[in-house]
Amino acid sequence: MEKVEKTAIILTGGAMRSAHGAGFLYALATDLGITAPDIMIASSGDAGSTLYFCAGQYHGIRRIWLDLLSTRRFISLLRFWRIMDIDYLIDVVFKEQEPLDTERLQRTLIKWFIPLSDYDTGATCYVGIKDNLDPFEVLRAAKAIPVLFGKRILLSHRRYIDGELGPILQDHVRHALAQGVQNILILNHVTPWEGTKKIAMRLYTSVIPGGMRDAIIRDISTDTHHFSAPHANVLFVSPEKLPCAPLTHNKEKIKATFDRGVADALALKDELRALFARA
Secondary structure, eight states: OOOSSOEEEEEOOOGGGGHHHHHHHHHHHHTSOOOOOSEEEEOHHHHHHHHHHHTTOHHHHHHIIIIISSSTTTBOTTOTTOSBOHHHIIIIIIIIISOOOHHHHHHOSSEEEEEEEETTTOOEEEEEGGGOOOHHHHHHHHTOOTTTTOOOEEETTEEEEETTSSOOHHHHHHHHHHTTOSEEEEEOOOOOOOHHHHHHHHHHGGGSOHHHHHHHHHHHTSOTTOOOOTTOEEEEEOOOSOSOOTTOOOHHHHHHHHHHHHHHHHHTHHHHHHHHHTO
8 A cells, every 4th residue: 555644753862861762763663563663864973873773673772782881991980081982983883883874774675864063163964864875974964062072073074063963853743744744753861051051051052163163052042842833733742851861871771761761752652653563
């Protein structure tokens, strides 16, 4: 039967809080048999899990989060010049320890998009399979968190940073709707911009190009839960009090957050099956 409606999954990132999204995707595939959304949009910490999902490497998602990320080679608060080593994540974890199958990713029927922020203009670029870019470099750019990593990643002669810094949830929803979707699952792992986190980001905007500065100010001034999706069926999941903070490298807390994602997916199994059944 030909599909009459399209379904999208949007994951907003959140650094190590994205262990929840990883567990949720793992349960979708392995417990609920939901493996073929039409569209996936995933930022920052959720981008890697999403491409592994698109490649059908569901158990790889679990191994990465539970066995490979709880190391100070990846996150170290003592390594102040590079607290989060994204090069290690890409070049060691994604390429060597649990290799992303780029051939299977190329063949996927899922239309995936990874948002990136253009460092010089502040514009959001939704990179997808049709752009024919190296997926490892796309992931490196998607996770290039300023201050914590400090690099700008060159793709097609443009410099990019973490694609969850600048765009807001409404931008991702708008992009999904532009693809013709009628059903949307949103997994929101972004914490509110407040306190020292907001102060630090405002200080950062004083030393970056104007376009990026304006995009970040818009971002940190917007409610992280705000979105509008007229005429779409939306299931919004925004877990609170997760064991993982954005920079957690404790194995037990990562596992607890991953398991929470699994549990939340299973608790919503009826709603999820109804959402995806419409397609």
